[in-house]
Amino acid sequence: MSDPSSPPVSPPISLHREAVLAWLETQVSPQRLAHILGVEATAKALAPLHGLDPEAAATAGLLHDLAKFFPPARLLAIAQAEGIPLDPVLEQVPHLLHAEISAVVARQEFHVHDPVILNAIRHHTLGCPGMAPLSCLIFVADAIEPQRGDDPALLALRRASRKNLYKAVRKTCDLVFEHLLAHHKTIHPRLIETRNWALQWEKYGEK
Incomplete structure (x- = not known):
């Protein structure tokens, strides 16, 4: 089994946060914006606990849902234009592409080129076996940010x-x-693969 760790994230990119927020205000609902800001803050707070760059984590969190409200036809069109592989589940549920397409928007609209940050955006919905620690962090932060609530399962997940x-x-x-x-929703196979991969690596991640 290979070590999933990746090289250190490159120095923080020059990102004009206010410009991103202004763009998001025209593209997502106020509730979704609150979620995005929650992911940004959660990722930034967790990053030092795992030896990750807080600014890179915050950047990925801020940009992770850029395409959240894109209609299915637009998601599919961008995926095809970018050469993103489509499978029957993605064709049936195009909304699952919003993570991949958010990475495209981050690159095109906000000139983000750091592959570690782009992958963290890309992987935040379905994950990816072998994904880098920053991708793991954003995948988790998306689930545990404060807007998600405080039920016992979430509290346990936040502790973990x-x-x-x-x-x-x-x-x-x-x-x-x-x-x-x-x-009664469709489960994408990659999410199952991500779960099985993470289960294998759990024993190596305890701090």
Whole structure:
């Protein structure tokens, strides 16, 4: 089994946060913007606990849902233009592409080129086996930011997120599965693969 760790994130990019916020205000609902800011703050707070750059984490958190409200046809069109592979589940549920497309928008609209940050945006919905620690962090922060609530399962997940990123990824997948199964929703195979990968690495991530 190979070590999923990645090279250190490059120095923080020059990102005009106010310009991003102004763009988001025209593209997402106030409730979604509150969620995005919650992910930004959560990621920035967690990053030092895992030896990650807080500014890179905040940047990925701020940009993670740029395409959240893009209509299905637009998501599919951008995916095809960018050569993003489509499978039957993504074609059936194009909304799952919003993470991939948010990375495209971050690159095109805000000139983000750091591959570690772009991958963290890209992987925040379905994850990816072997994903870098920053991707794990954003995947988890998306699930635990304050707007998500304070039920016992979330509180347990927040505790895990401070000690073991891989355990937190696995527990995040488990919570997502519960929600999808309860609502008779399709589960993308990559989320299952991400869960199984994180389970294997859990024992190495304890702090």
